[in-house]
Amino acid sequence: MQPVSESPAAFREARQPDTRLDLGRIFEARKQISRMFRDTPQFGCPSLGDLLGCELVIKLETANPIRCFKGRGTEVAMSRLARSADQRAAVCASAGNLGQALAYSGRERSIGVTVVAAKSANAAKIDRIRGLGGAVELVEGDIEEARKRAREIAASGNALLVEDSENLDTCEGAGTIGLELVEGFGRIDTILLALGGGALATGVGHVFKCLSPATEVVCIQPSGAPAMALSWRARSIVTTDRADTIADGVAGRFPIAAVLQDLLAVANHVPLVEEASIKAGMRLLLRHAGLVVEPSAALGVAAMLEDLSRYRGKRVVTVICGSNVLPEAFCRWTQDQSRSAIASSEGSR
Amino acid sequence: MQPVSESPAAFREARQPDTRLDLGRIFEARKQISRMFRDTPQFGCPSLGDLLGCELVIKLETANPIRCFKGRGTEVAMSRLARSADQRAAVCASAGNLGQALAYSGRERSIGVTVVAAKSANAAKIDRIRGLGGAVELVEGDIEEARKRAREIAASGNALLVEDSENLDTCEGAGTIGLELVEGFGRIDTILLALGGGALATGVGHVFKCLSPATEVVCIQPSGAPAMALSWRARSIVTTDRADTIADGVAGRFPIAAVLQDLLAVANHVPLVEEASIKAGMRLLLRHAGLVVEPSAALGVAAMLEDLSRYRGKRVVTVICGSNVLPEAFCRWTQDQSRSAIASSEGSR
Structure with missing residues (x-):
């Protein structure tokens, strides 16, 4: 597919959802971003896809000096x-x-x-x-x-x-991930996005709702840090007293109202996942894709593990948003299968 | 820097070393290669570079469906x-x-x-x-x-x-890695390449000797599988009875004569490294770059660990050529510091 920016018709015809973001500014944002962070790898992972019953595509945002999409x-x-x-x-x-x-x-x-x-x-x-x-x-x-x-x-x-996700540049910069995916694949059924403050989810979600509106936008939080997910469900701000998850990158407690409004306009489904599923996701990405990921980057696979039938037979993209994790913690989490029902069934798959 | 292919002057003026490979064919090869395997990430890793005393650049060949450069x-x-x-x-x-x-x-x-x-x-x-x-x-x-x-x-x-490294397509295809590096960086002092059959070493080496002749081309084998390195030193084929290394990707015993001739024309330095250094290299790439690498992909860092002064202050590129490793072996090797003098000194650096 041609770069979308070279398809003015598609661009003009795009119906934008009602968010603070703007597709034209996201195209402009791309020009401000160093090559170091743009045009990141996006590739199929048939081994893990077969296990999960879908065509799994990995969008890798960790192969840069800061090991994340930010x-x-x-x-x-x-x-x-x-x-x-x-x-x-x-x-x-x-x-x-x-x-x-x-x-x-x-x-x-x-x-x-x-x-x-x-x-x-x-x-x-x-x-x-x-x-x-x-x-x-x-x-x-x-x-x-x-x-x-x-x-x-x-x-x-x-x-x-620079308030993450309130600052529009953080959302629209993240949105450029969506442009690369829409350009790279003729059809994407589902996009899985880690949900923390909301920059990644609202940025990429906005682009998909503009250019690939049939794609289901799934934004995932850990059950231990559910403030934005609960807010999305309630359609108004819900705060929490604690955030208790290994996924430190998405562990906020006070969602921002403007970001929630943006999220309401683009997210189709906002599941919460268990810690054991996050660890299982990390373990599977290590085994099948050879990737070290931080917990927030495993939220997509965790969501699939908890709801396999939802994704069966579909082309699903999961954004690997970061790999900043201490080796000791990584090895401990990926080896900890003791309390995970999902993990214990892996061997028999 | 402009893509080299758009600099006909630089191309015409390039003096090619006397190998079976041809720079023109390597440019042509690039057009045959799916986007999936081309234009791979190349980025600085200041954290590991600081530790090693150099400016370290990682060329990542693992973010694709087969997790290697081949x-x-x-x-x-x-x-x-x-x-x-x-x-x-x-x-x-x-x-x-x-x-x-x-x-x-x-x-x-x-x-x-x-x-x-x-x-x-x-x-x-x-x-x-x-x-x-x-x-x-x-x-x-x-x-x-x-x-x-x-x-x-x-x-x-x-x-x-398709005999790896004897077949010219395997060498010239690998050589396209060199084009991307030369285009991406104004100056590269040293390129570190895993040496097995020789496709990667002769392919990338040929391109550097054509387009960046001042770059030192360092090709590394494990001490446990040294046949090609010994052949390079002897300037004639040396075979070995055994290959005993965790770096299964480079564990040949019978070098091919034509490939040795190509290697003699492009390699400046061909060190052998110990198994403990390979494991230390894997451990450091995990900690500082968040990468899972197979042992052959850690040969470059292993060579640096064994000869730090050689690389001090230089801009050094190491090609991460594969990440196909079983998680159990990976965790075992990266946690095994017992017999590694290098590893035991890491904590104090």
């Missing part, structure tokens, strides 16, 4: 900031991946970057933020405390606050 | 066969990766493929050859016995014998 959004945000006259600094709260991405994109453009993280955040990610030249401030509490502190820093220091 | 060569060979009138079948001997690649490229073109493998070959790879529609014949002995049997099948069945 560079797409920060490239767009930092390109914009680099053109502005009055700000030369940026700040974000991050469990690690957004922080790495912002540090990378800022450094490439001589923009100072501060990342606020919870003291409990993944140490490997924090080390790499520092390695990329980002200043790190650690706070007590979880990601929500870090978000508060990042807002303070932005307000007092004339720095751009 | 599709580049089989795409070229099967494209050629598809255009020929008198043969519609192909056969190869393989420890697994070439077999998967040939099965994939044959199936795409309705060409029947038979793969001969040793009974001791990696079971995961054999399963996937069958999954891709290839017929598998298992023989006693090692890869050399499989090569004999493949020759018999080719002779009796009017099938094309």
Whole structure:
């Protein structure tokens, strides 16, 4: 298929869902993103597809210096900031991946970057933020405390606050993943997206609803951190007291109202999955695709494991959104089959 | 940098080393190769580079349905066969990766493929050859016995014998990796290549000697399977009685004379590395790059670990040539630090 951007008819005719995002800006966003983060591999995995009873396509967002998709959004945000006259600094709260991405994109453009993280955040990610030249401030509490502190820093220091998923650049940058998939495959029945703050889900979801409206957009959260999924179901904001999941990349508690509205316009199905399924998903991606993935990147396979019949016979794309995981935790999680009914049945498949 | 193919001046002026390979044919080969295997990720890994004291670039050849680079060569060979009138079948001997690649490229073109493998070959790879529609014949002995049997099948069945590294398409297909690297980076000081039969080493080596002659071409074998390395040093064929290494993808014993001549024309340095270094390389690529690699894909990092001063301060590319490894073996090897002096010093770096 031709690049969509070279198909003005398809573009003009696209009916956009009612979100803050804009398809034209997503095409423009693509031009701001370094080759390092664009045109990522997308390939069939027949071995795992056969096991799951579908045609499984992997969209791999981890083969870059920051091992996750978030560079797409920060490239767009930092390109914009680099053109502005009055700000030369940026700040974000991050469990690690957004922080790495912002540090990378800022450094490439001589923009100072501060990342606020919870003291409990993944140490490997924090080390790499520092390695990329980002200043790190650690706070007590979880990601929500870090978000508060990042807002303070932005307000007092004339720095751009890059609030993941509220900042449109983070959503529209992520949306470029959708352009590549629509261009690469004639038909996609289902797209599986990790749901955290919502940048990936609303960005890619918007593109599919524009250019491939028959595709089912499935956005997945862990049962242990269900705030946005519960909000989607209630059609209004639901917050939670705790977030308890190994999928640190999607463990928010306070969904953003504007992002929920965007999600309501594009998501067809928002399942919650168990921790054991996430681990089983990681294990299967290791065995059948040779991939190390962080827990949030296994949410798609986890959702399939919990609802096999929904996906049977379909062409399903799962976005592998990150691989920032400590080896010790990775080996422990992928070897832990003790309490997983799904995992214990794997051997007999 | 512009694609080299669009720089006719650079192309015409390139002085080719005296090998069987041809730069013009390598440019042509690129057009025969499915997008699935071309334009693979190439990205810096500052975390591991800092540890090794160099600027490390990863060329990732595993993000495709067969999890290795060999599709580049089989795409070229099967494209050629598809255009020929008198043969519609192909056969190869393989420890697994070439077999998967040939099965994939044959199936795409309705060409029947038979793969001969040793009974001791990696079971995961054999399963996937069958999954891709290839017929598998298992023989006693090692890869050399499989090569004999493949020759018999080719002779009796009017099938094309795809002899890895003897068949020029396998070398020139692999050489397209070199084109992408030369186009992507203004300067590369050192390229690290796994050395088995020699297709990857002679293919990529030829391109560098043509288009980036100042780059040092380093081809690495395990000490436990040193036949081609010893042959390169002796400048004549040396065979070995045994091949004893976890790096099954490069474990040949009978180098091919024509390939040795090609290797002599392009390789600058051919080190042998210990098994403990290969495991340490796998461990470091897991920790710092989030990659699962098969042992042969860790030969480059292993060579760096054994000779750090050689690479210090340089821009070094290592080609991650495959990720076909059983999870159990992978976890065992990456956790086995007991007898590795290198590994035991890692923590203190």
